[in-house]
Amino acid sequence: MPLIAFEHVEKSFDGGGDGRSVRAVNDVSFAVAKGELLVIVGGSGSGKTTLLRLANRLITADRGVIRIEGEDISGSDPVALRRRIGTVFQSGALFPHLSVAGNIGITPKLLGWSKAAVAARVDELLALVQLDAAQYRDRFPHELSGGQRQRVGVARALAAKPAIVLMDEPFGALDPLTRDALGAQFRALHDRLGLTTMMITHDITEALLLADRIAVMREGRILAQGTPADLAGSDDGYVNDMLQTPRRQAARLQALLPRGAA
Numbered sequence: 001m002p003l004i005a006f007e008h009v010e011k012s013f014d015g016g017g018d019g020r021s022v023r024a025v026n027d028v029s030f031a032v033a034k035g036e037l038l039v040i041v042g043g044s045g046s047g048k049t050t051l052l053r054l055a056n057r058l059i060t061a062d063r064g065v066i067r068i069e070g071e072d073i074s075g076s077d078p079v080a081l082r083r084r085i086g087t088v089f090q091s092g093a094l095f096p097h098l099s100v101a102g103n104i105g106i107t108p109k110l111l112g113w114s115k116a117a118v119a120a121r122v123d124e125l126l127a128l129v130q131l132d133a134a135q136y137r138d139r140f141p142h143e144l145s146g147g148q149r150q151r152v153g154v155a156r157a158l159a160a161k162p163a164i165v166l167m168d169e170p171f172g173a174l175d176p177l178t179r180d181a182l183g184a185q186f187r188a189l190h191d192r193l194g195l196t197t198m199m200i201t202h203d204i205t206e207a208l209l210l211a212d213r214i215a216v217m218r219e220g221r222i223l224a225q226g227t228p229a230d231l232a233g234s235d236d237g238y239v240n241d242m243l244q245t246p247r248r249q250a251a252r253l254q255a256l257l258p259r260g261a262a
């Protein structure tokens with residue numbers, strides 16, 4: 001049984017004053033197996049964020065079925081659902097008036113964990129995301145670098161031990177080196193904790209480096225999905241165009257940095 005499944009899902013929004021509606025998600029079907037990391041990649045406005053918001057019932061689908069751990073979420077309590085799913089937003093989206101410990105501990109606290117259990121979990125999570133607990137526990141979000149804020153965002157998402165993690169451009173606002181390091185560290189964490197992750201990015205290179213499988217979105221539809229190798233064999237023109245940049249970069253870097261050069 002996949003832990004996340006979308007079956008023929010559609011979602012439209014009112015277009016505003018002109019009365020036209022926008023079909024943000026159009027007949028989308030995909031599944032994420034237990035332990036899998038699926039990356040959804042696509043240009044601006046292709047419907048990626050709408051998919052994530054549908055998955056944790058911040059919005060509801062017009063048509064189709066969404067199942068989380070096998071259960072049709074249209075009948076589930078959204079608050080209980082969101083506690084089973086960890087979510088990481090762009091730029092961390094931390095609560096600015098709460099300390100690092102306050103941010104990470106917020107869900108366990110709401111779930112009624114004892115003070116001691118919350119404090120122990122905060123320290124455990126800080127270690128997991130490679131931040132020194134004594135140094136960072138009591139800092140506020142504005143006292144952290146962008147990369148540190150994203151680490152805290154990941155720790156917060158994992159606090160209540162969810163099986164499923166949703167990530168919306170989690171590393172998008174970071175410099176390339178930090179982004180690469182955090183991406184690789186998250187991938188290792190995903191494997192170690194046996195998570196099931198759906199991550200959104202507009203960066204095809206990041207998708208290729210992190211994903212087990214990639215779904216390519218355009219104008220509300222999934223054009224292609226599969227492993228990086230599957231996508232490389234796709235005959236879809238848009239998918240091929242998308243792979244041009246990483247292919248060119250790989251070839252140029254290979255030429256510039258030959259192995260074994262002095």
Ligand SMILES: Nc1ncnc2c1ncn2[C@@H]1O[C@H](COP(=O)(O)OP(=O)(O)OP(=O)(O)O)[C@@H](O)[C@H]1O
Pocket residue numbers: 013014015022023024042043044045046047048049050051202
């Ligand atoms: N609440 C809303 N009301 C009206 N239109 C919306 C709403 N949310 C999204 N849309 C529209 O739905 C389409 C898909 O938006 P979505 O945010 O899912 O795209 P995206 O792929 O995540 O884009 P980006 O990479 O720029 O964040 C866009 O045309 C957007 O304007």
